[in-house]
Amino acid sequence: MTSKENNLRIEMTNLVIIRAYEPKDKKEVINLMRLNTPEYFAIEEEDDLNNYLETERELYYVLLYDQKLVGCGGINFADNNTTAKISWDIIHPDYQGKSLGTQLLKHRIDILNAIGGIQKITVRTSQVAYKFYEKQGFELFEIKKRR
Numbered sequence: 001m002t003s004k005e006n007n008l009r010i011e012m013t014n015l016v017i018i019r020a021y022e023p024k025d026k027k028e029v030i031n032l033m034r035l036n037t038p039e040y041f042a043i044e045e046e047d048d049l050n051n052y053l054e055t056e057r058e059l060y061y062v063l064l065y066d067q068k069l070v071g072c073g074g075i076n077f078a079d080n081n082t083t084a085k086i087s088w089d090i091i092h093p094d095y096q097g098k099s100l101g102t103q104l105l106k107h108r109i110d111i112l113n114a115i116g117g118i119q120k121i122t123v124r125t126s127q128v129a130y131k132f133y134e135k136q137g138f139e140l141f142e143i144k145k146r147r
Contacts, residue, residue, distance in 0.1 A: 021060035
């Protein structure tokens, strides 16, 4: 890699900030979901996300690209904190395919590795997005049909 390419890579990395979710982010997170409906989410899932952010959120993060909130995703725990569940990943449609979702997922996995005691990491996702997780090393375990 040339020096110029290396500098470009550093500048691109500096545009991405991942930080803890704050309640003031809620409107933008809900909007991200709306931008991905109906392709990735069903309309009725907005109430589920709202409830999650209000009452079920354990660790949740937002991804800023050039100071704009363009992604979010969380972690929940089960089985006496030995299972981590990757939850509510959403990336703005204009920013998909740019490795931002991969960076957000890697950030959470790094956090889980630092916590220790996690024996299993799971993801519940849709038929549209599961291939992304397979590319990240997750294995398809079960397929459930919606009622």
